[in-house]
Amino acid sequence: MGAGEPVVEFNDVTVSYVRGTPAISGVSFRVFRDELVFLLGPNGGGKSTVLRAIAGLVRPERGTVRVFGVDVRRFREWWRVGYLPQAASSIFGGLPVSVGEFLRSCRVAEGGLDPVEALELVGADGPRQLLGERIDSLSAGNVQKVLLAGSLVNRPSLLLLDEPTVYVDQRGVSALIELLERLREEWCLTVILATHDVSAISTLANRVICINRGSLFDGPISELLGSESLCRIYGFHLYLVRHGH
Amino acid sequence: MATSGLLEVFSEPFVLRALAAAAVSGYLLPLVGGFIVPRRLSLLGDSSSHFAFAAIAVGALFGVSGIFLAYVFVVVGIFVVLRLVRVLGVSGDQALAVVLASGAALASLAISRGARVSLGSVLFGSLLAVDELDLLAGALVAVLASAFVYRNFGGVLLYTLSDELARSRGVNTGIYEFLLAVVAGLAVAVSVRVAGVLLVTAVMVIPVMTASLLSTSFKKFLGLAVLFGELGLFLGVLLSFTLEMAPGASSVFVLLAILGVSAALHRAGLRI
Numbered sequence: 001m002g003a004g005e006p007v008v009e010f011n012d013v014t015v016s017y018v019r020g021t022p023a024i025s026g027v028s029f030r031v032f033r034d035e036l037v038f039l040l041g042p043n044g045g046g047k048s049t050v051l052r053a054i055a056g057l058v059r060p061e062r063g064t065v066r067v068f069g070v071d072v073r074r075f076r077e078w079w080r081v082g083y084l085p086q087a088a089s090s091i092f093g094g095l096p097v098s099v100g101e102f103l104r105s106c107r108v109a110e111g112g113l114d115p116v117e118a119l120e121l122v123g124a125d126g127p128r129q130l131l132g133e134r135i136d137s138l139s140a141g142n143v144q145k146v147l148l149a150g151s152l153v154n155r156p157s158l159l160l161l162d163e164p165t166v167y168v169d170q171r172g173v174s175a176l177i178e179l180l181e182r183l184r185e186e187w188c189l190t191v192i193l194a195t196h197d198v199s200a201i202s203t204l205a206n207r208v209i210c211i212n213r214g215s216l217f218d219g220p221i222s223e224l225l226g227s228e229s230l231c232r233i234y235g236f237h238l239y240l241v242r243h244g245h
Numbered sequence: 246m247a248t249s250g251l252l253e254v255f256s257e258p259f260v261l262r263a264l265a266a267a268a269v270s271g272y273l274l275p276l277v278g279g280f281i282v283p284r285r286l287s288l289l290g291d292s293s294s295h296f297a298f299a300a301i302a303v304g305a306l307f308g309v310s311g312i313f314l315a316y317v318f319v320v321v322g323i324f325v326v327l328r329l330v331r332v333l334g335v336s337g338d339q340a341l342a343v344v345l346a347s348g349a350a351l352a353s354l355a356i357s358r359g360a361r362v363s364l365g366s367v368l369f370g371s372l373l374a375v376d377e378l379d380l381l382a383g384a385l386v387a388v389l390a391s392a393f394v395y396r397n398f399g400g401v402l403l404y405t406l407s408d409e410l411a412r413s414r415g416v417n418t419g420i421y422e423f424l425l426a427v428v429a430g431l432a433v434a435v436s437v438r439v440a441g442v443l444l445v446t447a448v449m450v451i452p453v454m455t456a457s458l459l460s461t462s463f464k465k466f467l468g469l470a471v472l473f474g475e476l477g478l479f480l481g482v483l484l485s486f487t488l489e490m491a492p493g494a495s496s497v498f499v500l501l502a503i504l505g506v507s508a509a510l511h512r513a514g515l516r517i
Contacts, residue, residue, distance in 0.1 A: 052409075055412075055413045056412070056413070057409055057412055057413060076415070078413065078414060078415035079414075079415065081413070083410075083413040083414075085407070085409055085410060085413070088407070088410065091406045091407040091410065092406070094283070094457060095283045095405070095406065095457070095463070095466075096456075096457050096460040096461060096462060096463060096465070096466045097402065097406065097462065097463045098461055098462035098463070100462075101402065101462050101463055101464065102402070102406075104399060105398070105399035105400070105402045105403050106399075106403070106414060107399075108399070108414060108415065132461060132462075133461075134460075134461050134462075
């Protein structure tokens with residue numbers, strides 16, 4: 001793949017879970033190497049479906065999805081893609097899985113991170129002690145950090161995050177965005193982050209794709225602020241106040 | 246029972262077969278339960294053993310051995326449950342109810358058409374019903390399943406946690422699903438002989454539940470579940486001789502006692 005080719009390419013993609021009721025329809029966009037793209041839209045707008053289509057978990061009814069230049073149906077190098085599903089913390093309920101064995105299970109790539117390194121990367125407190133802990137005994141914020149570490153443990157080139165800020169306080173959101181910015185530079189990581197929370201991205205995004213079943217907006221956050229697109233996405237006017245920090 | 250009498254009992258081939266079957270079932274059912282229970286399919290043993298019941302009844306009706314038929318029926322039944330959950334997105338309890346009802350209806354049909362089945366031994370287990378073919382098949386499946394789990398521990402763990410998470414890491418969940426159906430089916434078909442249709446679920450679920458109270462990792466959880474399963478069935482079979490009761494029932498009482506002790510240890514803060 002040449003340097004200028006897209007990491008992810010959506011070409012007129014329609015996905016339906018129920019025939020005749022598309023979750024997304026006619027969505028097209030391209031994401032390039034080391035971009036940080038925010039996928040913005042209301043609940044049920046199709047953000048998760050876009051990420052699931054990139055992760056190969058749902059098949060498009062129409063159109064094509066290409067990942068690293070390969071049709072997603074033929075893509076096999078999944079260690080290059082880190083994926084953090086929405087509300088993933090619920091999967092651990094009642095099942096005794098330690099942090100260490102979860103991270104070792106996620107690591108499938110040669111040269112992936114050591115579990116301790118992955119936990120240090122996401123800013124987990126006391127990573128060595130954390131390895132032996134049952135995941136379902138941790139706080140929601142710490143579970144989210146473990147899941148994020150699991151999606152980074154293979155040193156992926158593409159990271160898909162679905163609502164990663166739900167259980168995270170504002171300081172944690174800032175730390176997450178700082179981490180993603182750092183990994184863009186150090187790993188040339190491409191990030192697509194889905195969120196319904198406009199405030200999580202209002203001072204940070206270099207590019208926003210707005211989805212509400214179809215593509216509504218694709219451009220820098222500065223153009224989205226004050227535009228009619230936000231009203232079209234959420235159904236009412238939103239006013240964002242930007243701080244200088 | 247006097248010691249000499251007990252030794253005499255243990256020299257009987259059918260008793261040795263029953264103890265061997267207890268060892269195989271006590272290993273296989275909790276091992277399979279370790280992957281079934283977290284997927285909220287705890288009653289899979291119940292549903293699939295009703296399919297085994299149907300196979301035994303249909304086999305009796307046509308005068309053919311129910312053993313092979315039971316294996317096939319149960320594997321198919323479990324595969325249908327897993328596919329219904331994954332492909333149609335129906336909840337686990339709905340899929341289990343469909344399979345349970347189908348098995349029970351088929352068994353009822355065969356019995357009403359004249360199939361002669363010893364209901365007591367089918368429902369609650371019988372030490373006399375165990376034969377060498379069951380034991381060989383069970384032991385072979387136990388060895389192969391253990392080797393698969395050992396070699397693919399990471400993929401197996403992710404598959405157990407979340408189908409979607411596993412697929413996003415490149416795990417071929419279709420193969421895992423098929424193997425789980427085959428192993429679970431054979432485990433149930435073998436164990437129905439000892440534990441009976443109604444009590445297979447108990448041996449699949451109670452050791453798993455007990456182990457989850459005390460474990461800090463998935464590996465320890467599987468190890469403890471198998472240990473409790475072995476202990477429960479082995480002591481249960483011994484009790485069934487001394488108290489002259491069905492082995493399924495005595496095994497369940499032992500497993501419940503282990504659960505009670507483990508719950509107390511859990512409350513006291515013990516974790517392994």
